[in-house]
Amino acid sequence: MDWDNEVATREYGWLRLISSMKYDGYSDFRAGVRFLESLxxxxxxxxxxxxxxxxxxxxxxLIYISTLEMQRVIETFIPETVTPYLRQSVAAELNIKPYQVWQSADGTAAFKRRLRRCLFVGLSDGSRIDVLRRANAGRLSQEQVIPMMNVDDEKWKSLAVDLKKDLGPDARFDDVYLIDDFTASGTTFIRFPDGEPKGKLYKFEKIVQDAKARLAKQKEDFPLSDGYALHIHHYISTRQAHDALEERVTEANEKLQNKSFGKTIITEGMLLPDNIRxxxxxxxxxxxxxxxxxxxxxxxxxxxxxxxxxxxxxxxxxxxxxxxxxxxxxxxxxxxxxxxxxxxxxxxxxxxAETKGKLGSAMQPLFFRRDRHG
Structure with a gap:
């Protein structure tokens, strides 16, 4: 960099600070080859x-989301996203103001019942279900949180049994939260290339429809309410992704035949503005x-x-x-x-990116990416 002593002293100080506080924690860095060596x-x-x-x-x-920062976003999910929604729903049921819900034993009990009728589904490893569970120990039941959306029939049955045990024979999940860590474009969650649906939303919908049909043949109860509210939550999202998701979910509501869910709600823990681009x-x-x-x-x-x-x-x-x-x-x-x-x-x-320069300049990564697309 051809820095003189004054600049070098200042920059090395900043590099040591930012490395120890944030960048050295990147999961693909190893001892001896952490941020400074990679830089x-x-x-x-x-x-x-x-x-x-x-x-x-x-x-x-550069915007680097550290482990601690991601954990804080996860910890605020229930109190800052789920709780206000449920409080408004319970207030509407009881015909009171949302701030009055916890003023009475009846309101508090109604809120707890409504929270128990929420199902939380992780869409990938990034959903950090383990962190979500620990952050809400005593608030959420282990039987209303699913780490991955590939749920087998036995799990659906156990979800139904445990919910009925807690709330009564007619209890069903009224709200389903699909949770993931990050979305930047919103284009892969649901799309219709060549007119055929693809993406995580369609995959979950197909899993639900197929399981519901199989359990009906076995005369077993399915734990999700008809027309349940579907919440799509990302811990971090860009404004571009939020807007794209709204458009694509609207399209999905029109094109998906006999869909299992009713209204859809898109939320995020941290919304990154367009001007970060x-x-x-x-x-x-x-x-x-x-x-x-x-x-x-x-x-x-x-x-x-x-x-x-x-x-x-x-x-x-x-x-x-x-x-x-x-x-x-x-x-x-x-x-x-x-x-x-x-x-x-x-x-x-x-x-x-890491490439060998076959069709241009060879590319050396600063933060190596684990690429599931090849």
Whole structure:
């Protein structure tokens, strides 16, 4: 970096602080090759004249969600998202104001019953169901939290039995929360390529419908109410993803035949605003191509230090989002975001891509990504 002593002293101090407080906790870093070593290797791929821009981007624009920060978002899920919704629902049932629910024993008992009739379903490892359970010990029953959505018939039966044991023979789950850690584009949750439904929402709907049909043949009760309220909750979401989810869920409500759920509610623990993005979208053309109205230096690096072999490797996945390259990450989200357990493919590839330079410049990751798409 050609720093003089004064600059080097200042920057090394910042690097030691940020490494120990946050970045060294990244799950793919190992002893001897943590953030500082990875940063040195990453900067070396750039020409010397480009290194200040790359370093400045890491220092000024990178958003890193640490383990502790993610835990805090998970801990606030029940009190700040679920509780206000249920309090309003109970107040409507009792014909009182929401703030009056806990003023009487009847209101408190009604709230507890309503909370017990909520089912929480993790959609991936990122849903951190273990953290959610620990944070709500004594508040949630173990029999209303499912770590993964692939539920077998025996589990559905046990959910029904335990709920009836707690609340009576007619008890059903009235609210189902589908929980995941992060969404940046909102495009993969539910989509209709070639007119056929795909995505996590459709997968869960199919699991529910198939299990309900099998248990009906066995004359067993199914634990979900007809037309239950479906809540889609991400611990962290971008504004782009929130808006896209609303549009796609509306489409799903129209296209899914005989769906099991009724109203849908989209929530998030932390909503990231549009202005965190590295570059702006030219909304006039609506073609998801970036302009250089902001972050000009890093945008330039995204173009020049890019290997199109990355796109070829993920071509099928990318074409579903209407992309022709991966310079700005999946769905052209252009995010400067890294999560402590992995880097989303919606972040700019300069942060996470590793290629050999077959169709451009070889790419060296700063935060290596575990890529489930190949």
């Amino acid at each position: 040195v290797s990453w900067l070396r791929q750039f020409d010397k004249a480009d290194r200040p821009a790359a370093y400045g981007f890491v220092k000024e624009r 590295v570059a702006t979208i030219d909304k006039a053309t609506r073609n998801a191509k970036m302009t250089q109205q902001s972050d000009g230096l890093i945008v330039d690096l995204c173009h020049r230090y890019y290997d199109d072999d990355l796109f070829r490797r993920l071509e099928k996945h990318c074409k579903e989002a209407g992309q022709t390259d991966m310079k700005y990450g999946y769905a052209d989200c252009a995010l400067p975001v890294v999560l402590e357990h992995n880097t989303p493919n919606n972040a700019i590839p300069l942060l996470w």
